[in-house]
Amino acid sequence: MSEAVHYERVREHFENLKLDAALHELDPLLEKAAREERSPTWLLDQLLTIERTTRFERRVAANLKLSGIPAKKTLDAFDFDAQPSVPKATVEELATLRFLRQGQNVLILGPTGVGKTHLAIGLTLKAIESGHRVYFLTLHDLINKARVAREKNRLHILHTTLLRADLFILDEVGFQPLEREDATFLFETINKRYAAQKSTIVTSNKSYGQWHEIFPDHVLAVALLDRLLHHSTTLNIRGDSYRQRHRKQTGLPQAMNVEDAMS
Numbered sequence: 058m059s060e061a062v063h064y065e066r067v068r069e070h071f072e073n074l075k076l077d078a079a080l081h082e083l084d085p086l087l088e089k090a091a092r093e094e095r096s097p098t099w100l101l102d103q104l105l106t107i108e109r110t111t112r113f114e115r116r117v118a119a120n121l122k123l124s125g126i127p128a129k130k131t132l133d134a135f136d137f138d139a140q141p142s143v144p145k146a147t148v149e150e151l152a153t154l155r156f157l158r159q160g161q162n163v164l165i166l167g168p169t170g171v172g173k174t175h176l177a178i179g180l181t182l183k184a185i186e187s188g189h190r191v192y193f194l195t196l197h198d199l200i201n202k203a204r205v206a207r208e209k210n211r212l213h214i215l216h217t218t219l220l221r222a223d224l225f226i227l228d229e230v231g232f233q234p235l236e237r238e239d240a241t242f243l244f245e246t247i248n249k250r251y252a253a254q255k256s257t258i259v260t261s262n263k264s265y266g267q268w269h270e271i272f273p274d275h276v277l278a279v280a281l282l283d284r285l286l287h288h289s290t291t292l293n294i295r296g297d298s299y300r301q302r303h304r305k306q307t308g309l310p311q312a313m314n315v316e317d318a319m320s
């Protein structure tokens with residue numbers, strides 16, 4: 058077979074295998090290989106690296122889009138000096154994502170405005186950047202989804218979605234008491250993820266001792282906490298709301314924010 062035929066077949070193979078990024082770089086890299094007298098393995102390495110890098114970046118972008126995170130808050134943007142009750146070393150350890158690989162949970166507790174959601178999103182972004190599939194929901198949204206799914210007889214689909222994520226983030230547990238059906242659904246969700254050894258991050262303005270207040274009965278609250286805490290790290294944040302403090306410092310009127318005003 059002539060070189061031209063080989064070339065055409067290679068292009069066709071790449072197209073057929075949907076190696077789009079490699080195909081796009083094929084001509085420039087063939088030229089470069091000839092010009093610099095590179096080996097065939099060098100060429101293969103270059104092409105496959107480009108394809109894998111592009112695919113990874115596409116996956117990360119898609120996962121970010123589907124993640125449901127409400128804002129992009131990074132761990133780098135978190136001011137640890139302003140919140141000394143947050144152990145930086147623990148957050149740095151969590152940022153290695155070892156907890157995720159080991160299927161451990163993270164609980165972030167503390168009053169409103171102290172950075173719970175910020176830290177949860179920061180860890181979520183780390184997971185997304187490493188190629189993980191994540192799903193971020195407030196408890197309120199989870200319950201609404203469960204109600205809609207129940208009406209349409211599609212609860213099993215919601216459970217599958219919630220289980221598929223490598224990391225599930227449940228934000229704002231404790232703002233409202235739960236109906237029995239909703240509490241049961243929450244327990245099932247956490248229990249399924251626990252059984253599958255998949256990580257969940259939970260934020261709550263309630264301490265563990267107060268969790269029974271939001272559950273219709275103690276047994277369910279204890280069972281849920283049991284699953285969540287079995288393999289877990291807890292960040293207990295104390296102190297003032299970050300925004301409130303900022304306002305105090307800048308002399309702006311306080312409690313302009315509804316969330317803060319209610320805390």
Ligand code: ADP
Pocket residue numbers: 130134135136137139140167168169170171172173174175176299300
């Ligand atoms: P919570 O979820 O605990 O109610 P948030 O994470 O929503 O609080 O924080 C409220 C706001 O203050 C957010 O805009 C967040 O980015 C910011 N914030 C809170 N703590 C810090 C911090 N230590 N460093 C930087 N920003 C912070």
Ligand code: MG
Pocket residue numbers: 173174175228229260
């Ligand atoms: Mg929050």
